[in-house]
Amino acid sequence: xxxxxxxxxxxxxxxxxxxxxxxxxxxxxxxxxxxxxxxxxxxxxxxxxxxxxxxxxxxxxxxxxxxxxxxxxxxxxxxxxxxxxxxxxxxxxxxxxxxxxxxxxxxxxxxxxxxxxxxxxxxxxxxxxxxxxxxxxxxxxxxxxxxxxx
Amino acid sequence: xxxxxxxxxxxxxxxxxxxxxxxxxxxxxxxxxxxxxxxxxxxxxxxxxxxxxxxxxxxxxxxxxxxxxxxxxxxxxxxxxxxxxxxxxxxxxxxxxxxxxxxxxxxxxxxxxxxxxxxxxxxxxxxxxxxxxxxxxxxxxxxxxxxxxxxxxxxxxxxxxxxxxxxxxxxxxxxxxxxxxxxxxxxxxxxxxxxxxxxxxxxxxxxxxxxxxxxxxxxxxxxxxxxxxxxxxxxxxxxxxxxxxxxxxxxxxxxxxxxxxxxxxxxxxxxxxxxxxxxxxxxxxxxxxxxxxxxxxxxxxxxxxxxxxxxxxxxxxxxxxxxxxxxxxxxxxxxxxxxxxxxxxxxxxxxxxxxxxxxxxxxxxxxxxxxxxxxxxxxxxxxxxxxxxxxxxxxxxxxxxxxxxxxxxxxxxxxxxxxxxxxxxxxxxxxxxxxxxxxxxxxxxxxxxxxxxxxxxxxxxxxxxxxxxxxxxxxxxxxxxxxxxxxxxxxxxxxxxxxxxxxxxxxxxxxxxxxxxxxxxxxxxxxxxxxxxxxxxxxxxxxxxxxxxxxxxxxxxxxxxxxxxxxxxxxxxxxxxxxxxxxxxxxxxxxxxxxxxxxxxxxxxxxxxxxxxxxxxxxxxxxxxxxxxxxxxxxxxxxxxxxxxxxxxxxxxxxxxxxxxxxxxxxxxxxxxxxxxxxxxxxxxxxxxxxxxxxxxxxxxxxxxxxxxxxxxxxxxxxxxxxxxxxxxxxxxxxxxxxxxxxxxxxxxxxxxxxxxxxxxxxxxxx
Numbered sequence: 001x002x003x004x005x006x007x008x009x010x011x012x013x014x015x016x017x018x019x020x021x022x023x024x025x026x027x028x029x030x031x032x033x034x035x036x037x038x039x040x041x042x043x044x045x046x047x048x049x050x051x052x053x054x055x056x057x058x059x060x061x062x063x064x065x066x067x068x069x070x071x072x073x074x075x076x077x078x079x080x081x082x083x084x085x086x087x088x089x090x091x092x093x094x095x096x097x098x099x100x101x102x103x104x105x106x107x108x109x110x111x112x113x114x115x116x117x118x119x120x121x122x123x124x125x126x127x128x129x130x131x132x133x134x135x136x137x138x139x140x141x142x143x144x145x146x147x148x149x150x
Numbered sequence: 151x152x153x154x155x156x157x158x159x160x161x162x163x164x165x166x167x168x169x170x171x172x173x174x175x176x177x178x179x180x181x182x183x184x185x186x187x188x189x190x191x192x193x194x195x196x197x198x199x200x201x202x203x204x205x206x207x208x209x210x211x212x213x214x215x216x217x218x219x220x221x222x223x224x225x226x227x228x229x230x231x232x233x234x235x236x237x238x239x240x241x242x243x244x245x246x247x248x249x250x251x252x253x254x255x256x257x258x259x260x261x262x263x264x265x266x267x268x269x270x271x272x273x274x275x276x277x278x279x280x281x282x283x284x285x286x287x288x289x290x291x292x293x294x295x296x297x298x299x300x301x302x303x304x305x306x307x308x309x310x311x312x313x314x315x316x317x318x319x320x321x322x323x324x325x326x327x328x329x330x331x332x333x334x335x336x337x338x339x340x341x342x343x344x345x346x347x348x349x350x351x352x353x354x355x356x357x358x359x360x361x362x363x364x365x366x367x368x369x370x371x372x373x374x375x376x377x378x379x380x381x382x383x384x385x386x387x388x389x390x391x392x393x394x395x396x397x398x399x400x401x402x403x404x405x406x407x408x409x410x411x412x413x414x415x416x417x418x419x420x421x422x423x424x425x426x427x428x429x430x431x432x433x434x435x436x437x438x439x440x441x442x443x444x445x446x447x448x449x450x451x452x453x454x455x456x457x458x459x460x461x462x463x464x465x466x467x468x469x470x471x472x473x474x475x476x477x478x479x480x481x482x483x484x485x486x487x488x489x490x491x492x493x494x495x496x497x498x499x500x501x502x503x504x505x506x507x508x509x510x511x512x513x514x515x516x517x518x519x520x521x522x523x524x525x526x527x528x529x530x531x532x533x534x535x536x537x538x539x540x541x542x543x544x545x546x547x548x549x550x551x552x553x554x555x556x557x558x559x560x561x562x563x564x565x566x567x568x569x570x571x572x573x574x575x576x577x578x579x580x581x582x583x584x585x586x587x588x589x590x591x592x593x594x595x596x597x598x599x600x601x602x603x604x605x606x607x608x609x610x611x612x613x614x615x616x617x618x619x620x621x622x623x624x625x626x627x628x629x630x631x632x633x634x635x636x637x638x639x640x641x642x643x644x645x646x647x648x649x650x651x652x653x654x655x656x657x658x659x660x661x662x663x664x665x666x667x668x669x670x671x672x673x674x675x676x677x678x679x680x681x682x683x684x685x686x687x688x689x690x691x692x693x694x695x696x697x698x699x700x701x702x703x704x705x706x707x708x709x710x711x712x713x714x715x716x717x718x719x720x721x722x723x724x725x726x727x728x729x730x731x732x733x734x735x736x737x738x739x740x741x742x743x744x745x746x747x748x749x750x751x752x753x754x755x756x757x758x759x760x761x762x763x764x765x766x767x768x769x770x771x772x773x774x775x776x777x778x779x780x781x782x783x784x785x786x787x788x789x790x791x792x793x794x795x796x797x798x799x800x801x802x803x804x805x806x807x808x809x810x811x812x813x814x815x816x817x818x819x820x821x822x823x824x825x826x827x828x829x830x831x832x833x834x835x836x837x838x839x840x841x842x843x844x845x846x847x848x849x850x851x852x853x854x855x856x857x858x859x860x861x862x863x864x865x866x867x868x869x870x871x872x873x874x875x876x877x878x879x880x881x882x883x884x885x886x887x888x889x890x891x892x893x894x895x896x897x898x899x900x901x902x903x904x905x906x907x908x909x910x911x912x913x914x915x916x917x
Binding site: 016019020023024026027028030031032033034035036037038039040042043045072073074080085088089092094095096097098099100101104122123124126127128129130131132133134135136137138139140 | 233234235236237365366368369370372373374375376377378379381382384390415444445446449516517518519520565566567568569570596598599819823824826827828829830831834852853854858859860861862864866867868
């Protein structure tokens with residue numbers, strides 16, 4: 001039994017300490033916005049925030065995040081209106097959409113830390129998040145839009 | 151000219167373009183569209199024949215199947231094609247909505263289950279969704295608009311010709327207004343008008359079609375995490391399975407020990423699944439399945455299995471020697487598929503000849519979503535939830551594997567987290583059904599990324615040998631192209647080692663250059679793995695070979711690349727396949743040649759559009775270059791102009807222009823997104839994607855050894871040019887044809903940047 005704080009609520013989960021957070025969130029907590037893409041921390045589809053910082057949930061165990069604030073895409077904004085989500089909609093970013101919750105979580109954390117990034121900083125910050133459909137041009141534009149409003 | 155194109159040319163870069171467009175993503179209120187000439191002067195659009203009629207279950211045009219209207223005015227439209235990122239789930243309903251004058255804000259989209267007898271063909275593959283269903287979508291929308299008008303006219307006791315339908319309302323001449331919801335029941339009970347009784351909207355009255363200002367259907371859910379993909383469906387009592395499959399196709403477990411696996415907390419049971427060997431169509435590979443309470447336990451359980459595998463008949467498959475064999479075969483005469491003029495005489499009489507061989511390794515699709523499917527098998531029947539490109543063949547495949555009637559199988563289609571051809575094969579769904587029956591509970595099968603990389607249906611590996619005969623003026627008088635690659639047919643039937651007509655039609659025998667003597671032939675190569683289709687299929691190696699060869703030939707002859715292309719393409723002509731020696735069974739993507747001819751002028755036009763767009767011929771610093779390529783595939787014409795810059799010894803692409811002629815552009819915004827995606831996938835396969843085999847097993851496993859282009863090195867500033875056409879110029883393919891010209895354009899640009907010529911895909915990031 002684990003006690004995790006997810007999206008501001010304490011939840012008891014039937015998950016052993018060694019279980020990757022990804023599977024605890026998806027299978028046990030039943031929140032499926034966080035995606036499995038590689039399991040080795042190389043695609044970013046499973047990105048969540050731990051105490052506000054983007055992390056790969058497949059690379060963290062339940063034990064490691066106990067007592068920390070976990071935010072998933074479902075909890076990024078209570079109304080789903082985070083400026084990054086809005087920018088994504090304004091630019092019609094996704095194709096298949098599967099990687100996008102991870103992309104959005106990565107971008108939101110990055111912009112919180114670096115509100116006015118350069119293009120190169122955006123490209124670098126987002127390079128751990130794979131989009132096989134190849135939406136990068138719009139992803140980068142959406143991060144910029146969320147950052148500067150233009 | 152489309153407004154979209156004006157924007158393209160004004161703004162100059164793709165990212166700006168998207169931004170500008172989407173900032174105005176309002177949906178105009180439209181102009182009132184008078185039914186006016188209802189039944190008396192109907193202006194039905196001229197229809198045309200497509201290959202859709204030859205597809206299983208063809209096309210359905212009955213509005214009562216696709217449209218329903220609630221009393222609150224909500225219009226529900228059925229999307230019968232799968233959504234894997236191309237926008238089919240948006241674009242076809244959008245066309246229906248526009249033609250029926252529905253307000254997109256009040257339209258709800260539901261996904262059809264796998265039922266082709268009801269909905270028509272659902273195999274979302276071959277870049278066919280718009281090409282085959284655009285006419286039906288307009289017919290459905292137009293018919294419903296007429297039914298709404300007729301119902302309102304009845305209510306008011308007026309002539310239907312006097313009412314107008316606009317933006318979810320019907321108005322009488324005297325100013326009475328009824329909403330779609332008010333008319334819902336009466337309208338849907340009206341007789342469905344025949345095509346020639348319908349006055350369709352004129353193109354200038356379109357509100358959504360051709361505009362590219364509609365948000366994709368699932369946009370909000372995707373951005374909030376609420377969108378449902380294959381692994382996101384749960385049902386009561388569901389178990390999770392992860393399967394250890396034979397490392398070599400056709401292999402099997404000689405023995406296995408599940409003791410440790412069964413001791414993993416959460417593991418419930420272990421099952422051996424029946425094995426298969428090629429040709430087994432889309433049957434599962436078999437293996438040892440671990441069923442557990444959750445995914446983590448299932449993965450842990452699988453890692454704890456001790457299995458002794460027998461490799462089977464393909465244990466000797468090794469990529470390096472196999473490629474050498476294919477290259478050797480490409481240099482020998484193969485089975486002649488196209489013979490035009492007298493190529494042997496042309497080569498005998500040539501002032502000189504020139505030839506090169508190009509290769510490509512296997513590729514796996516690695517859609518972001520690894521395969522996953524949920525099956526619930528009960529006495530009442532089988533229910534499936536899965537991300538499948540072809541839900542109806544999924545249904546029949548599962549029925550066959552389970553020995554039941556397809557009527558007892560229901561396939562619910564989730565969103566697909568990418569497909570690229572992989573998810574038209576339902577092996578992973580059949581696995582779930584077999585296990586659900588074994589376990590007596592619903593089972594979701596989850597593939598890991600390693601499973602996906604190692605057990606796919608792979609893009610074929612290939613060697614393509616092209617030779618030309620040249621006269622004293624350097625004019626090409628003869629062309630020989632031997633294509634050698636294991637065939638997709640080996641997945642379906644005993645392997646002859648020869649390709650079949652569909653593969654030959656993808657850029658091999660339809661080589662469009664104006665050359666008098668041509669031979670296209672096919673050397674033998676046996677399949678030793680499951681060969682499947684990957685976005686753009688055989689067009690990838692053909693465009694790679696032909697596009698690279700044109701660049702090499704230009705260099706060899708000391709000519710300008712663009713001029714070399716234009717010289718080879720020749721004067722604009724509509725190709726006569728008989729006169730040019732095409733095989734009798736030539737496959738024009740299943741389309742009739744008279745409606746979808748091969749027009750070389752359109753090839754030249756897109757080439758020039760891309761070249762002009764990038765500023766072809768401009769001076770560039772050392773270490774930079776521009777390359778071109780153009781290719782017709784899926785009945786569309788796409789050119790790529792790539793700007794390569796070598797940075798710290800790595801290939802980068804600071805700018806790329808893609809020009810597409812896909813006939814009428816129904817949703818330019820999604821066409822642009824497909825071209826942006828094709829640029830990235832094209833660069834990925836140019837630089838990174840190589841699946842290789844050792845002793846029959848795939849050597850790669852995950853992103854650490856099978857990487858893709860990422861945001862730190864992808865084609866930046868992709869600018870899309872769309873050739874404007876009226877609706878009467880038939881819409882053609884979009885999802886696939888952007889990919890083939892990208893790799894040869896990059897290679898040609900790299901040559902200009904460095905003087906180095908790459909002939910083998912993947913070429914690697916480092917120069």
